[in-house]
Amino acid sequence: LAPHGEGYAPSIFARMSGLAATTGAVNLGQGFPDEDGPAEVLAEAAAAITRGENQYPPGRGTRQLREAIATHRLRFTGELVDPDTEVLVTAGATEALAASLLALVGPGDEVVTWEPSYDAYGALIALAGGRQVTVPLGSAEFGLDLDRLRAAVSDRTRVIIVNDPHNPTGTLLDDAARAEIVRLAEKHDVILLTDEVYEHLVFDGRDHTSISTVPGARERTITVSSAGKTFNTTGWKIGWAIAPAALLDAVLTVKQFLTYVNGSPFQPAIAVGLGLPDRVFADAAARLQSRRDLLVTGLREAGFAVTPPAAGYFAIADAAPLGYRDAEALCDELPRLAGVVGIPVTAFVGRENRAPYRSLIRFAFCKRPEVIEAAVDGLTRLP
Ligand code: PMP
Ligand code: GLN
Numbered sequence: 001l002a003p004h005g006e007g008y009a010p011s012i013f014a015r016m017s018g019l020a021a022t023t024g025a026v027n028l029g030q031g032f033p034d035e036d037g038p039a040e041v042l043a044e045a046a047a048a049i050t051r052g053e054n055q056y057p058p059g060r061g062t063r064q065l066r067e068a069i070a071t072h073r074l075r076f077t078g079e080l081v082d083p084d085t086e087v088l089v090t091a092g093a094t095e096a097l098a099a100s101l102l103a104l105v106g107p108g109d110e111v112v113t114w115e116p117s118y119d120a121y122g123a124l125i126a127l128a129g130g131r132q133v134t135v136p137l138g139s140a141e142f143g144l145d146l147d148r149l150r151a152a153v154s155d156r157t158r159v160i161i162v163n164d165p166h167n168p169t170g171t172l173l174d175d176a177a178r179a180e181i182v183r184l185a186e187k188h189d190v191i192l193l194t195d196e197v198y199e200h201l202v203f204d205g206r207d208h209t210s211i212s213t214v215p216g217a218r219e220r221t222i223t224v225s226s227a228g229k230t231f232n233t234t235g236w237k238i239g240w241a242i243a244p245a246a247l248l249d250a251v252l253t254v255k256q257f258l259t260y261v262n263g264s265p266f267q268p269a270i271a272v273g274l275g276l277p278d279r280v281f282a283d284a285a286a287r288l289q290s291r292r293d294l295l296v297t298g299l300r301e302a303g304f305a306v307t308p309p310a311a312g313y314f315a316i317a318d319a320a321p322l323g324y325r326d327a328e329a330l331c332d333e334l335p336r337l338a339g340v341v342g343i344p345v346t347a348f349v350g351r352e353n354r355a356p357y358r359s360l361i362r363f364a365f366c367k368r369p370e371v372i373e374a375a376v377d378g379l380t381r382l383p
Contacts, residue, residue, distance in 0.1 A: 226238070
């Protein structure tokens, strides 16, 4: 089992957060917020614990949370889903991805991902015995090249993992890309596994469109999301999968032997969160957008080249204009040189494809303004 031919080493997030802890550097590596989300959500978790909701919840998740997920889905995408058969609560988006891939992918099956891509995809595909086939996004604008997509998808493809908004680049798919992904999925009878954990964290008045709403997609799509990003509760690990009943049953069959269930007092709390007014979701995006701007402006003043991301938690900075061509080496030294931790983008790229990404660093901006300012201060002093 060797994702990207490297075996299972400690993940880049574990390694870089460890480096931040031992050096005291500002951690703009691993993506987690440093302040709490809506008070109603926190209060409901505390109340649920006090009410005694501390034992195993039902295998598919509490009925209340599944209904809240279905209602939220209808409100934001117009898609009608059955909370009893088409919604599954999981231990974060990660378990939804793991159970889906273990359920659907067998030895010899190909799974198409973009590259760079979130590190768990490659590891989970390998655990399932599948083969990862990547579509390079390029190292400048990070758009999905439809010719390269067409070249990657074939009758050997079992699953295409769509990640929109995208980690690490913060890009959004456009209509043409969505339509072509669905066309190829229909042509080659492929399942779409779409990871949309940053669905609400979209900037500059842009909208996120869930790929399952494209005609023809719904019957072959598993949509994965997570409460962690939307409500600043990454440690609660409440995520979910939405899919047609037969597809979701396959995911549930695996899921019951992974965690079985999780987070009973957090389930009612997330149900409350998903029912909060539209403005709460808009405010979360607006707050994050102002932090993106703070970081992007600061990185540019420090001499990095940066394209502002359209969504998500992360900005990618090119260190080449500062004379640093090896971001892996620079990230190891950044705590000492600047008091900051960032993640080399090559961590999201297979070993043989890393050359175009050598000088790129991913920095998280899901942090308080004073934390971002402290990081920028340090980076401005880079030799
Ligand atoms: N997918 C992507 C693209 C992510 O960035 C993350 C985590 N940051 C996850 C999945 C995992 O989500 P969760 O913590 O809900 O398992
Ligand atoms: N998804 C978060 C990131 O991309 C971290 C999740 C993790 O630590 N596995 O930084």
